[in-house]
Amino acid sequence: MAPLLSADAVASHFREVLSCTDELVTKWSSLGDDTNKIQPFPDLNLLNLEATTLTLFGKKLNCITADGPPHPMLQAMEDSTSEAMKRPTRPKLLNFLVYGSKFRRATKAMRAYAQDVIDYRKANPNPDRHDLLWAMQTAKDPETGKSLTDSQVVDEIISMPIGSSTAPCAVAAGILFLTQNPHVVTRAREEIDAVVGEGELTEEHIPRLQYMAGVVRETLRLSFAAPGFNIEPIPREGDKSPVLLGGGKYEIAHDQAMIIVLAGVNRDPAVFEEPTAFRPERMVGEAFEKLPAGVKKWFGNGKRECIGKHWAWEFLVVVMTELIRKLDFEAAEPGYAMKQDGWFNVRPIDLSVKVKPRAV
Numbered sequence: 406m407a408p409l410l411s412a413d414a415v416a417s418h419f420r421e422v423l424s425c426t427d428e429l430v431t432k433w434s435s436l437g438d439d440t441n442k443i444q445p446f447p448d449l450n451l452l453n454l455e456a457t458t459l460t461l462f463g464k465k466l467n468c469i470t471a472d473g474p475p476h477p478m479l480q481a482m483e484d485s486t487s488e489a490m491k492r493p494t495r496p497k498l499l500n501f502l503v504y505g506s507k508f509r510r511a512t513k514a515m516r517a518y519a520q521d522v523i524d525y526r527k528a529n530p531n532p533d534r535h536d537l538l539w540a541m542q543t544a545k546d547p548e549t550g551k552s553l554t555d556s557q558v559v560d561e562i563i564s565m566p567i568g569s570s571t572a573p574c575a576v577a578a579g580i581l582f583l584t585q586n587p588h589v590v591t592r593a594r595e596e597i598d599a600v601v602g603e604g605e606l607t608e609e610h611i612p613r614l615q616y617m618a619g620v621v622r623e624t625l626r627l628s629f630a631a632p633g634f635n636i637e638p639i640p641r642e643g644d645k646s647p648v649l650l651g652g653g654k655y656e657i658a659h660d661q662a663m664i665i666v667l668a669g670v671n672r673d674p675a676v677f678e679e680p681t682a683f684r685p686e687r688m689v690g691e692a693f694e695k696l697p698a699g700v701k702k703w704f705g706n707g708k709r710e711c712i713g714k715h716w717a718w719e720f721l722v723v724v725m726t727e728l729i730r731k732l733d734f735e736a737a738e739p740g741y742a743m744k745q746d747g748w749f750n751v752r753p754i755d756l757s758v759k760v761k762p763r764a765v
């Protein structure tokens with residue numbers, strides 16, 4: 406699966422991500438003065454599901470513009486991941502009797518989403534489309550020669566929208582930071598207007614949008630959309646002596662797992678002057694290169710590093726560029742601060758903003 410999520414593979418989906426983004430931009434642009442106070446997070450969640458399903462599995466859900474309740478996959482992801490977090494610390498009987506049906510219902514809805522995608526592809530075969538679903542269904546493990554079973558394909562389809570659910574959190578946090586820092590919007594627009602002009606955003610523009618890259622990195626730093634990850638020492642045969650870290654400053658047991666808490670790492674005052682300030686310029690060019698590798702771990706570390714990091718990067722750059730380029734956001738609740746609501750990612754879920762087409 407990894408080659409299908411490489412930077413090159415992801416670039417081939419650029420136009421699909423852009424077209425989904427523009428559906429949302431159109432939706433938000435057409436709100437009247439009386440309806441333009443919105444919560445951006447639910448719509449960004451829909452955008453993420455739409456773009457993930459289209460690019461990785463080749464099915465257009467049309468869930469951004471659909472009337473009625475949000476796509477059931479979103480609630481099912483929410484219910485299953487929150488349950489997965491809470492279950493290990495509850496008595497087993499309570500999990501089974503009280504929460505079992507919620508978990509089973511969510512699992513059933515997620516598997517129905519995946520099966521729907523599989524059925525759609527079967528009914529609409531496209532032999533030229535070599536995307537992630539194609540790899541899941543046809544590729545063989547190079548070492549064992551085995552393919553995924555049908556049930557494993559369903560599992561893997563489900564893990565993608567769940568993995569990518571951090572991306573809309575980051576964008577919603579980005580909108581918050583932009584409303585708090587209008588000078589960043591001005592500077593980003595100067596760059597976008599100079600590079601892209603009046604025409605359509607294209608893949609070739611992206612490497613030239615250096616300040617925008619800084620906006621996205623600074624958003625990832627301050628949103629810590631994935632709040633942390635585990636690391637543990639590589640096992641050493643027969644050697645139980647402690648592991649020394651930080652040049653001997655820290656001593657930990659040979660088998661001690663650790664959680665890296667990105668809210669701390671990303672706002673380390675020893676590295677970042679005024680660590681809670683939103684300053685994209687510290688994330689651009691040489692300034693970014695000079696930062697220690699340890700403060701750039703928003704996509705995790707080592708073998709467990711995010712498999713979707715290139716997809717996420719493209720999504721974040723395209724979405725944030727299009728939002729800044731085409732829309733004006735205004736804080737609807739000055740003083741709003743992001744909250745940790747108990748899930749595994751930090752989410753500005755109840756953030757409200759006023760949105761309208763960019764003033765010319």
Ligand code: HEM
Nearest residue numbers: 568569571572575631634703704705709711712713716717
């Ligand atoms: C802002 C966007 C994102 C952030 C900050 C992020 C962050 C992370 C982090 C820190 C991990 C490592 C977790 C660990 O060590 O246990 C991870 C794993 C993962 N991510 Fe992402 N991610 C993002 C977007 C995405 C996207 C767009 C996808 C899919 C298209 C994705 C799919 C996954 C999957 C499947 C894993 C598990 C990989 C494994 O355990 O082998 N993520 N992500």
